[in-house]
Amino acid sequence: MLYNIPPILSPDLLWTLRAMGHGDEIVIADANFPAHGLGPKTMRLDGISATDTLAAVVQLLPLDTHVPTPAHTMQVVGEPDAVPEIVAQFQTMIPDHKIGSIERFAFYERAAKAFAVVQTGETRLYGNIILTKGVIGT
Template identity: 65%
Template sequence: MLRDIDPLLSPELLYALRAMGHGDEIVIADANFPGSSLGPDCIRADGSSASEMLQAVLSVTPLDTFVPDPVVTMQVVGDAEAVPEAVADFQRIIDATADNPAQIQGIERFAFYDRAAHAFAVVQTGERRLYGNIILKKGVIG
């Protein structure tokens, strides 16, 4: 255990977050996401929700301030304007926790998968809400 470090941040996840550089991305994914087959390292966190993991990751990782979309989620198939419960929850967490809060941008499902395939890592949670997937672009600690 470490002081002031969320216990959801496993040694493997802390290593990945520390190894990431400015502009690298990490996916926090729900239980249905194809995390293991997508390509990047898949860090299992089955006992947590995506919201809990987002809160933990943002407690130690800054969001990129040099791009217009440091936070993206997957749009609802057939209704790009819909805001799923998980995504609304993500925005509340970002607004309350991130050092540089950003507005979540939605992207088409297959564009999300393509972007996730190039991420540094995928954190596969036990999130059961649909569309409980988010990509964060790491920023700079000044």
């Protein structure tokens, strides 16, 4: 056991967060996301929500301050300006950073290039977010 580590973060996920470098991206995905077919290493957090996962991850992962939007969600198909309730929750969890949105298939393409994907048990639609890792300043 370790102090101050959210208990939902598995050893594999902790290793992944530590191994990522500046500019690497990680996807937190809902239960419907085609994670295993995209290519990056996929870790599962079945039974854990995407919001709980995001809250745990951002306690440890610095977001990139050198890009305008270090976090991106998937746009609602046919309604690119819609903001699903879960996306609004994501924004409250990272208030110092603007969250961008990406068209569905462009989101899949970007996710395919990510360092890793964390597939959660999230059942709310559009519960997907890509985070860009930043640096820890001195």
